[in-house]
Amino acid sequence: MSNQVTVYMYARAAKANKVGLHPIYVRITIQGKRTEFSTKKFITPAKWDPKTMKMKGTTEEARSINSYLESIKNKLTQTQIVLEYQGTELTLEKFMCAYLGKNMLRERTLIPIFQDHNNKIKALIGIDYSEGTHERYETSLKHTIEYIKFQYGTNDISISKIDHAFVTGYDFYLRTEKSCNNNTTVKYIKNFTKNKKILFKSSLTKSKISxxxxxxxxxxxxxxxxxxxxxxxxxxxxxxxxxxxxxxxxxxxxxxxxxxxxxxxxxxxxxxxxxxxxxxxxxxxxxxxxxxx
Known part of the structure; x- marks a missing residue:
């Protein structure tokens, strides 16, 4: 990749799981700004080679993980080629949007819709909702923003990307990263999915042909x-x-x-x-x- 885009893969010790495995993260740096996202792959620290940014050895596990990491590199390279071919200004935000398949100009995103919902709840405090209900939705929004940043390395996500995998990943994130018990996790997931019909109706209006x-x-x-x-x-x-x-x-x-x-x-x-x-x-x-x- 050119000097404009720097890709660095590493085993993140700060996010080690309970058995001591480190998750492999990808760090993207463009014009001094950077973001990170998880590959969802875990590795024994001693088996990671920081110079080659690959797993050591020729075992089946090593081949599988290294092939997956190579596919991520290829997709990142392809993203840059497409943006340069289109004459798009190369910024971190635009690069990550393109990598995630998000159309910045036409696609609606999750966070503004979620925030609009919360604003309506706030306006109806004392009429249809209590202050406690509004506070729970605000906490749910905060966790959602942090999950998107943790999982996808961006501040928002297209509603067309909200599927079963997103919700199950969010559930897992609440239980592991936020240490929520089962009842609390279920409540946050219910808060998130309460308005899914509005989200999905919005996403269905957008054409996928382009x-x-x-x-x-x-x-x-x-x-x-x-x-x-x-x-x-x-x-x-x-x-x-x-x-x-x-x-x-x-x-x-x-x-x-x-x-x-x-x-x-x-x-x-x-x-x-x-x-x-x-x-x-x-x-x-x-x-x-x-x-x-």
């Missing part, structure tokens, strides 16, 4: 310049030929990232379908004109 627009345009150029960024899956490559719609994929190496190729296929099939429909419509129109000439 998310892969850059990749789609690159795919159409028949170029191979960025293939290493787009088509690398751990240690195994597969390629998307321009002259085929069906892709043969070795299922042993298939990852959730393959959804992007399904989107490209869908766009291509839709384009061909609409083109064919247009040709049929034009043919019928011309036939009608000839018949009525």
């Amino acid at each position: 998310d892969n627009h850059f990749f789609y345009n690159y795919y159409k150029t028949n170029s191979c310049k960025l293939d290493q960024q787009f088509f690398m899956r751990l240690q195994h490559d597969f390629f998307l030929p321009n002259d085929k719609i069906i892709i043969d994929i070795d299922k042993r190496y298939t990852t959730p990232s393959v959804y992007i190729f399904a989107n490209v296929e869908a766009l291509e099939m839709t384009r061909h379908y609409l083109k064919k429909k247009d040709q049929i419509a034009s043919f019928k129109a011309n036939s009608y004109k000839i018949q009525n000439f």
